[in-house]
Amino acid sequence: MTILSSTDLPAKPRVLIADDSRIVRASLIKHIEGMFDFREALDGEQAWETLLIDPSIRVVITDLTMPKLDGYGLLQRIRNSKISRIRSIPVVVVSGSDEREERDRAKAAGATDLITKGIGTAQLLSRLDILSKLVNTQHDFERSLESLARVNASDAALPVSSIDAVLQQANTMLETAFKNGKNFVILNVSVGFKHSNLEGAATVPPQSVIDAIGQVLQRTVRETDRVARTNEAEFTLITGSINFDSAHLFAERVCRAIAGANMVKDSPMALIASCGVGTLADHEGDRSVTAQFLLETARRRAAMGMAHAVTGVVGKDEEAALLNNTYRPPTANASSPENAAPATPDLATLLQWIKEGKREQVLPYIGTLSAELQPLVDLVLKKG
Incomplete structure (x- = not known):
């Protein structure tokens, strides 16, 4: 040869x-x-x-x-x-x-x-x-991200994790969610490189792009959350104690941030980021629901989104619309994080913002924070 x-x-x-x-x-x-x-x-x-x-x-x-x-x-x-x-x-x-x-x-x-x-x-x-x-x-896209890779050189690229390792973490977090009566969410983010004039599937982005996305996701999630790279161009995020609206908005922001990272100027090439959602909120806290089932749901929905070149969230409603060929992409105003109706952050998010010094972000929800912390304050005063 x-x-x-x-x-x-x-x-x-x-x-x-x-x-x-x-x-x-x-x-x-x-x-x-x-x-x-x-x-x-x-x-x-x-x-x-x-x-x-x-x-x-x-x-x-x-x-x-x-x-x-x-x-x-x-x-x-x-x-x-x-x-x-x-x-x-x-x-x-x-x-x-x-x-x-x-x-x-x-x-x-x-x-x-x-x-x-x-x-x-x-x-x-x-x-x-x-x-x-x-x-x-x-190749041009890959070179355009070299500066990002240099800036974040201290951030290690996410290695590909086994599904078993991800499920082990997910099962622990799911059990905690059941015990505390909280929601539990698995997000599967699949990424592809797409040309608007081509009908077929998206291609896998360059390795440096995947590494950069993994670094962004690691810096985005809370300390209590978990993020893992589960395939060549796929990431899985696991989060508990978060309401459905907050999870949906977070997933939408993740997808838009990834897609918006396209630095190829004047080109119809674009990154596609489909975020499949598997959540307890769809099952009303049914204790028979397993982490593996939610992960499979999230991966199926993300794959469906990629097949239809959907940049954004694919949850229960979006999946039904895609299956029935009635899906319509959200309008710019509806899908833009700046214009979306703000979902109320959960307690863990608010406390994380306080820890990070984001006072301006916390102030609009100070009433919610006070109500959530009141039982703890009462307990402390009682003990004193």
């Missing part, structure tokens, strides 16, 4: 076309030659081998039905690859039909874009141009 070196890189962006039909390959080549260099593969297995040896490939175009390894299998290998350049490469699926089931399956498998076999030259070239620049844009 001959592996190409950096000196072998072509002057034009290189596209790999995987299709067992010589006629389809010839048609696609006719569309793109002149603007793009290309390589051909007769099936998914050959395409995979080509990807391993040729680092110059910027985009993969693949059919879904091929011998040896079909398009779905090729997508699975690419998205599960341990080689980052392969794992993040844009993949265009060429379909002979417009059936929604087939397109949804391709999106779920990680297709970056989907086109039909009758696509015109101009449209195909435009979309390939976007995709070939995707890798460069990701």
Whole structure:
């Protein structure tokens, strides 16, 4: 197996076309030659081998039905690859039909874009141009966060934690919530890099972006909360003693802060942050609810949000709307933290603000704080 070196890189962006039909390959080549260099593969297995040896490939175009390894299998290998350049490469699926089931399956498998076999030259070239620049844009985004990484160099990146370790912490906090009659929330934040002109799934952001997001989350949560990185581009936050409105607003702020961190100027590239919510508030304190169930709920909702390119919270109502195809993104005024109706912070949050010297933030809720602390004051006076 001959592996190409950096000196072998072509002057034009290189596209790999995987299709067992010589006629389809010839048609696609006719569309793109002149603007793009290309390589051909007769099936998914050959395409995979080509990807391993040729680092110059910027985009993969693949059919879904091929011998040896079909398009779905090729997508699975690419998205599960341990080689980052392969794992993040844009993949265009060429379909002979417009059936929604087939397109949804391709999106779920990680297709970056989907086109039909009758696509015109101009449209195909435009979309390939976007995709070939995707890798460069990701690199630009990564470099734009280098200063942030240097500023926060003392903050260690969150390692990937096992689900078992996260559940162990969650079970302890859930039991405390049951004992004290408080709410309990698990948030699952999934992050992706998306181009507004592409139909398919979001790609995984660069590692430095993921690390920076993890650092932001660590500094955002309270000392009593827990945050862990549970997958390549996924974070899980566990919090107790917080009412539902406060949790929802916090999740919305987290998602908006992540999405707003996009520092690529004048580009349709954007970060997507979908925050799935699993909370006891949806189950009226049912003691049969487990931490694992709430975590699975949060992860399912976050994945659903990512599949629909939703930046924001996906809770019980949003999940139902997405399933029924009635979901509508919140308006700017409704979703903006500055314009949202303020939820009343819980006692732990207010005390944390006092500890941090945020007097101006506490003053509007001084009545709530007094009422919450009155039983403690009475107890102290009685003891005295």
